[in-house]
Amino acid sequence: MTTPEPQSPSPQPSEPVSKDRVYRSPAGIAGGVLLLALALWLGIDALVTGEGSTRWKALAMLVFLVPLIAAYTVRPAVFANEDRLRVRNPFRVIVLPWGQVAAFRSSYSNEVLVPSGDKYQLWSVPVSLRGRKKAARQEDRRAAGGGSRGGLLSGMGTSQFGPGGRRATATEGADRPVRAQGDRIMDELRDLQEARKDAAASQGEVTVRWAYEIVVPAVVGAVALAVLLGVG
Template sequence: MSKDRIYRSPAGLAGGVLLLALALWLGIDALVAGEGNTPWMALAALLFLVPLIAAYTVRPAVFANDDRLRVRNPFRVIVLPWGQVASFRSGYSNEVFTESGDKYQLWSIPVSLRARKKAARRETRRASGGGQGRGGLLGGLGSLGGAGSSDGADGPVRAETDKVMDELREALEARKPANTSQGEVTVRWAYEVVAPAAAGAVLLAVLLGTG
């Protein structure tokens, strides 16, 4: 099996690390210095908030290789052999559709309307001979399984997440017929996120209920 290419949101990672650091700093301070029920409230809040913050910021990722696409969303992990992928769609969010009609959002590849407008302005300037800039959140992504990026030196300027989706579409077209790309779609719930968050929510509710 070929090595996975990993697609994540640097902005989500940076924001998640900052939020986790803040939550841990405040929570640990309350655990150590708090009085009465405060340490217990802090513990419950940490159990509830830390898994959720991590789930929505640090955890999301898309892993792709020559055989399959693995989508790690906040609460589920979806493994899709290329043979089971029907298409990708980019609207207000980026999504993958299976041959059976199921739809899964790609949390780690967020749509940025601002980036699309910026890319459209750069494309307008490039088309009029004003030059072309480079950059973006997910820059530096190479090809997957021999499929090159659709944004070549003479191609249209695209937002970075749109270029990622183009790359995934090219990989789908190249790898879908392969024998090693066949199989069943599997979905696993992320109990490592759900369990502590649920425990924290229950403990928090009990503490609030008992005063």
């Protein structure tokens, strides 16, 4: 009689990782695409029609400018899920588990603070004073009973999270004040951080990585351009 071999426990399926919510600046992306198109058009034209050192200068200028334009316009983004916040700024990528986020601060720029006292700017979530004034006017109209337009805008201007990090209901959304787009995003990040800061999956260390794919080409282009301009 044979003894059945012990069955190895079947691996438990790993918990699905929540999808990132991505926050970017549509105006920054649109402006960056236009600037990149202009730089490429002028640079390629100089490469094709230029003579002598003009072509090399045009090439060095492209290597210098294209990464910088992309870094400040198209690249910035903020990614948030239930475990961590990832901030992609022009020259750095900062990963902050929610347990390491001390606070969010909004003044002339939006920033995230960590317990050590360091702060990191959220480049893709700019502060718009014009947007705040517009939201304040809409809130005043709603408070004064300005009709359905104010109510519709107030529903659009609320955080998608209610107290405790749960998703806000339509009624709770209607009760919240109208906020500018950047302020709404900061409200969402605060709600998510408050709900997830004590979770086991939200602990860890803050990591900062330099964007060498941006820094290296820009430095090489700048050095090459300086040399070419120096020698004439």
